Amino acid sequence: MRVAEIARLTGTTVRAVRHYHSLGLLPVPAERGGWRDYDLSHVARLSRIRWLVRAGVPLSAVARVLDGAENGGPGADHAPTGADDGPVSRDLAAALTSVEAHLEEVAAQRDMLAALLERAREGMSVSPMPPRMAAFFDRMEAAAPDERTRAAVRADRDAVDLACYRGQMPAEAELLFPDPGTDDDAATLADYGRAGEGLDEEEAEAMAAEMLNRLMRRAGPERLRALARSADREAIRALFQLFSSFEQLGSAYARALERGLLEAIDDWGQGRGPGTDHEGAPSAP
Secondary structure (H helix, E strand, O other), rough: HHHHHHHHHHHOOHHHHHHHHHHHHHOOEEEOEEEEEEOHHHHHHHHHHHHHHHHHOOHHHHHHHHHHHHOOOOOOOOOOOOOOOOOOHHHHHHHHHHHHHHHHHHHHHHHHHHHHHHHHOOOEEEEEEEEOHHHHHHHHHHOOOOHHHHHHHHHHHHHHHHHOOOOOOOHHHHOOOOOOOOOOOHHHHHHHHOOOOOOHHHHHHHHHHHHHHHHHHHHHHHHHHHHHHHHOOHHHHHHHHHHHHHHHHOHHHHHHHHHHHHHHHHHHHHOOOOOOOOOOOOOOO
């Protein structure tokens, strides 16, 4: 039979058959009448190659697996039970590990697509940014009193969006974004307006302290202690290092907020914060 027929019988392509020849996986048949003449032994060998490839065995290992099976080694129908930890077993174990890792990636991809579909159906932007953060930025941009403030909001949104795409935005960061209906919106807008002017170190420290005070009022002692327990300090440092690289955001403010947040997390973890005295005991009503 000709190459097109063996390809059809085994569910592959002529190009793939020729590739297997070039790799030495499939013997090149003798020619008859100027055409390569494949027989059933080629069909059987090619079927085994395709079966292993579909199972996830890399082409670099297919020959070892096939040769082991055809020589009565691991993979043969009557191979002795028990245990061979030779090259074939190692190749198959590596292929299985690779497939399991791929399954984890596919499961994560499925979850991402499901979340994006839900957002699209709700009329929200298709973005990895959590809905609470996206709603906050929508609200801030709509309420911005001037173009300078609006530009600062957009710059902050772009930076947060980038952090979300890079997987650098901790879940706990949602606490930094107030819900609608709080008294924090006006103060936050004022901060955006000030950030657009550029801040010196002292102004940046004061603005970061104000933001953290608002966070503490919103969250309360229990949530702050939970935040301190779960916070990944290295992830927080990496996040603010990213933010500090954007001059539009004000690197002085990013550095001040990073320092203030890490110090506050240490305080919250030791029971110091809103609702406690300096020893960590509940304060008197």
